[in-house]
Structures are given as C-alpha cells and as structure tokens.
Amino acid sequence: MKNLEELRNIKERALQRRKLAGEGARARIVVAMGTTGIAAGARDTMTAILAELEKRGIGDVIVTQTGGGGLSTYEPVVQIQIGDSELVTYGNLDATRVPALIESHIINGQPVTDWLVK
Amino acid sequence: MAYRANILISSEAPGADAVQAAFLSKVQDLQLEDEVQVLATTALMGAATQGIEALVYPEGTRYVNLTPADAATIVEEHLYKGRPVQRLAYVEPKVTPLPPPNTKEVRVVLGNVGKINPFDIEDYIAEDGYMALAKVLTEMTPDQVVEEMKKSGLRGRGGAGFPAYMKWTLARNSPNKPKFLICNGDEGDPGAFMNRSVLEGDPHSVIEGMAIAAYVVGAEQGYFYVRAEYPIAIRTLRVAIEQAREYGFLGQNIFGSGFNFDLEIRMGAGAFVCGEETALMRSIEGKRGMPSTRPPFPAASGLWGKPSNINNVETYANTAKILLKGGEWFSSVGTEKSKGTKTFAIAGKVKRTGLIEVPLGLTLREVVYDVGGGILNDKKFKAVQTGGPMGGCIPEQFLDMPVDYESLASVGSIMGSGGFVIMDEDTCMVDIARFFMDFVQDESCGKCVPCRVGTRRMLEILNDICEGRGQPGDIERLEELGKSIMRGSLCGLGQGAPNPVLSTIKYFRHEYEAHIYEKKCPAKVCRALIEYKVNPETCIGCTRCARNCPVNAISGKPKEAHYIDPSICIRCGICSQVCPVNAISVE
C-alpha cells in the first residue's frame, strides 16, 4: 500500500462490487457463520442453501458469510438481498426451512414474514 | 369404551401398510389394544409431506418419516411409558416473536460485525477500513495520535479500565529496544464472548488498531495471542493477516511512511490465567503461563524483558474508529469517567441472549429488560453476575444503577470484559458461587499459596453447604478465607477469585443460612437438600412415574397412590416430568 489514493480506489471498487447488478446476480444470501451461529446449526443451513440452489439450477445468487451480529437467540441467522433492495434478516433459519425460503423469497420474491427478525 | 389414545397413520404414502401393521402388532404385544386405537386415514398433514406420518392423540404429537421399527418404538416409549419420542417427532419450525428494534444500541466496535464478510478485506475497506491507518501514517505524529486517544477517554476494555493513551505513552517513552505490541485475545471469562465475535466478524478492525498503536509505541513486531478454544476466530484472523500483508497494511514501509509492522498469531493451550498480561507474555515465550509481580510493568519490561504494550481485542477495535472520527465523537456518549460504548455479552435467563453494544452508563434494568427482553418465561429477576469469575452478583435493588466501571465496583463487582449472566428465581446463589469457585480453583496456576490452597478450601466448604453438610461458622470461614486470598495473591485471578462468594454472601446471606441451618435450598436446586414427594390426593396411580424411575425408587399398586423412597431417590426429576396430573412436588 503506497498511498491514500490507492486505498480510495480499492474502496470505490469494493463499493461497486457490492452492487448486485454489476456482478450479474439477482440476489445475495448471507449466512452468519460465527461460533454461535455454527453451534446453532449455521453450517447445515449453509450446506442446505448451496444444495437447494444447485438442485434448482440457480446460478445467479451470491452466497456469502458474515460473523455473528449478536442475535444469538435467533441463530442460525440468514440475510437476503434481492436486487438493490434492503437486506432482510431471518432468524432460527435451520436447514429444514431452506427449501421453502428459497422457493418463496428467491424464486417468487416473497419474503417469509413469519421467519423475519426485525 | 373410550380409548385412552389414538394413532392416526397416513395410509397413502408407499410402505404405510407395513408401518400400520407394526403399530398394531406392538400394541397387541404390550396388551394395549383396549387403550390404544390404530387408525388409517387419507386426510393427514399439511402440504409438506414427510414420508409416512403418524399423529398420536391426545397429545397431538406428529411423527414423520416412519419405518416399521420406529412404529414399535413409538408404541413402547410414547404409549406404554408415556414419553414421546423426540427423535422421531416433527418439530414445528419455531416462530419467534419479533423483537422490537433496539434503539438503545450504538455500534462502534460491532459496527461491521454481522454485516461484512470477514474473509474479504475489500469488504472492510468499503466501510472505510484502513482509512484511519492511512490518516495516521501520512498526516499525524505519534503525539497527535496520543492526544486524540486522550480526548476519546477510551479505557482498556479488558477489565482493569486503564486509559489506553497512558499505556501507550508509557511504552512509547520507555528507552529500551526493540518494543513489542501485543493483543490479548485470551478471552476466557465464562459468559464473555465479545472478543471472539469481533475476531470472527471484523478481524481487520483489530489489526488496524494494532498497527496504529504500534506506530505510537514504536514497535515493529506484534503478537496476537488467541486462545485455542476459539478455532473459528483463529482461522478468520489468519486469513485477515495474510490479506493485510498482501495489500500492504502490514509489512515494510506502510503507506510510504517508512513505518514497518508485522503480526504473528500465538495460540494458547488452555489456561485461563494466561489472560493475565504477565502470564500471557510468558506463554508467548513458550513457558508456563504464570503471572509475575508488577512493577516492572510490561511498558518497561514485558516480552523477553523488552518494553511491550498490551491491550485487548476490543480496545484495539475501537482505535481506528476514534482516529477516523475524532476523540470527541467517541467521548460524546458515556458517563463522565467511562466514555464511549461497551459491548456486553448477555447470557443466562433472558429472552434475548447475545451480544450488544451500548453507551456506558445505561442502567442494569435497561440492559436486562430493554435490550435483553426481560426474564425468560416471565420469571422473577434475582441477580446479574458481571465481570466473570472475578466479578460479583448484583441483586435487584441495584437494577437502576448505571453500568460503568465505578458503579460496578461500588457494589462489589467489576466490569471485567463485559459478560452478563442473568439469573432468575430458580437459580441457587450458593450453587452459582460454587460453580465460579470450582472454575477459579481449577484455573489457579498454583504460584501463590493463598490462591492455590485457599480456593480449594473455599470450594470444599461450598460443596459441604450444597450437599447438606454445612456447619455453623461456615459463612464466616468463607468470608475470612476470601479476604485473605484477595490480600495474599499476586494477580487478578486470586485477588478476584473470592468475589462471587463474597458478593453472594453479602446480598443473599439468607440463602446460605437456609442451606446450613435449615438444610433447605430455597431455589430447589441443591439435590441433597430437596425431596420429591407424591401428593396422595392427586396421584391417580397410573404407574408412569414408577416405570420411568431410573433407580426404582417409586413403589405403589396401579390405581393407588405411589410413594417415593427418599433413600433410593437420586432427585433426577424424571417422575415429576412424566406425571400426567402434576402430583409430584419438590420440597
């Protein structure tokens, strides 16, 4: 890292990358994968999400991870963003809920309101 | 005659016949055909099919994906012994009541946690990551950084609360060379997990803070000491350090300033005392992690006898934000002596457990009820334990006290790293004190006799009290021992070890007295002091308790009142769980 200019350029690039359209993706799914999340089953949730997308042949969804944001009671926690809309947060999203979640929110664009943590 | 129970089986699924046959044959085997009816139905369940399903009434338990062998198990366990088979039952996805938005939180340290991808340095840079380091290295002198830190009022978040700028200044002014920078990530207090969350969720914020501190202190080599019990934090941090090197935030001539700094991770090996700074440095050196006398302080003689600055994860994680937004911005929240925000780990009997960050000075009540959502199952609040095993238990009368370093100390507890364990009316305070004493007894490094032997003696007395062998004078002995241990120990572990006991004696002396003089445990936790009894008026003689008792302590004829033999009973409580008419009580 040579100077501030270089850092600013990286920041611009990183902000651009966050826009889904630029990446050719329709949605982003973020799983909280801190220790508490994993202890509550987040790894199974992550595996189920990847398997479900694969099964349905969905290739334009970015699946990524983050740390535990503090909502331990609600782990596993999954966040979904469609297009440029706001991220919404789901709680107690265990692997059994994944197929219904993908079907409803990713495919039909309808958040599953019962599972949201607001 | 009416059946006691009904089993409904989904007859349409392939293989349902065999499962139905298995239900029937097991019912006959156990001679339950007069009590239990097996029915097939096509009208079952919702849209989501789960293989062969069965509903058992009157409980309405839904079993899914059944095989004939499962059917036999269900009849034997659920219908004969009266305990539903959790393993086979369909668990309705838990619909959580939506918590109201928590307006009391102000996130500085946790700002990026749960938001960015910790494995992608650019995600951190997108949130102005490493901008503070750039500013410091290109525009500020070390003295200006110190000045800004002083304005912020940031105090060490590891427990003692020593102002960060003072520590840095001491190490900076120390003449000896080379100097080292250390991050204490040996978070071991039971009930504290904020450092782990920061390392797992935003590792670069800590690396950036360390680089800034190193610039001030004049260190070129840093050590990150993380306990081995945090494998995910270590993996995250390892990737972060590699990426920071790759992008040139660590290494030679950072931002063209001529400043060099690099970092190494050192994993602990399971010793709580290594969270003490002098013990931690011995552990980095490859030795037994035993504390040593201070002075000399690490700033003068630390790692390998060289000047070292040591702060914890949260302290460093605050640093970059302070330098970017200014010390005044940070000190605009908090109390007069406790500035800024603090993370708290909330565990125990509250509705919402987890991690929060609030301005210092919020009241305990706000933390327990507004942020934590109140006590689980709306039970009564009894105490909150703050500061980990060297902290104390704070009773209800202090709920409106502000949470800051001085207030907590004034009621006999400490801030510690910020763990809050919340306890309700069902918690026995003697039992809890015993648990903490068991912890420190186990973790005492053994160097100081008062700590090594004293904690063991205290634990023995507490064990006696909980097991019904308490004697008059035990409370006084605990107090006397506690005070001697605090006076005669070298490090914070021994000096704080008696705190949970002393604070519970102070505020819950009546519970100790009930254990010792009445041989009763008011919270009905200590097994030697409780007795399970069958109420003969209520008991219907269903024999369920006798059949489920693991030690055959229950006798009685069918349809007659049963009796629990206290000399055989192990107080496991299974009988009261399986009793259909709540005829079993604890006294």
Next chain:
Amino acid sequence: MNELALQAIIQHYRTSEEGLVEILREASRQAGYLTPEHLAFIAKALHLPQSQVHSVASFYSLISLKPLGRHVVRFCQDAPCHVVGGRAVWEAVQAALGIGVGETTPDGRWSLLTTSCIGACSVGPVMMVDDDIHGNLTPESVRDILARYDKIGGAA
C-alpha cells in the same frame, strides 16, 4: 505419531523455546496425547531440558499426557451454561456415553472431558465434539448428536 510427523510440527513452529507451547499443543491434538518419548524428542529438538518440557506440558489443559478415545467430548461446565439447564444435559451426556468425566469408554471410542468457556454462552448449554461446537443442547438432543460421530453405548 511417528518422529517424522513430530518433526514436521516442530519445523512448522520454531526450533526454540519460543515454539514450545504451540508445538506441544499441536502435537497433542494430532496424536491424541503425548508420550514420554514424544516429550523427550521435543526436548532434544529444542535443546531444552526434559523437565522444562514436562513442566510446560503439564501446565496447559489442551496438552494431554493421558490416552484419549477416538472422539473427545468437551462439555462446558461453567456458570452461564449451568444457569440455563446444563446439569440435566451433562447427566444425559454421561448416561449416553456410560462414562464420567475424565474417563474413556472401554471400546476406546469416546472420552469425556469438561472445558472452560468456549464463548458460545448465548446458545448454551454447549459442548464440543472433536472440533465441532454444538449449542442449544437439551437432554433429548445429545444422543442424536453423539450418534452422528460414532456408536454410543451407555444406558438409554
């Protein structure tokens, strides 16, 4: 663990006193436990007296000098987990494995240890099975979790 594997661990860290804690911990993790031969080998490689190596090895709880089973359960027995029902879960784990704390099953499959806080108090009670952390435990759920790893004996 053979000398080659041990040598690799020593090389990975460093061949001086500074690396001792990490070498011992990593070797113990890989081998399950350390024998007197392991300790002697490490002492020689690091040019340290055997007494020093032993004194460090016996200080840290994650360095084992006793044989352990194929799978190691580390149950958190600290106050936060205890407050939220840890005792009943702890009894269920002991019943499921048929052993008490510090013991190994006769078939060598399981060892049961306690651990100090693993920082997942908000999803307690918790335990570690090998390197995996399991939270929100109930007396009913532990048998299923353990059975995912290996056969369990013990009374139902």
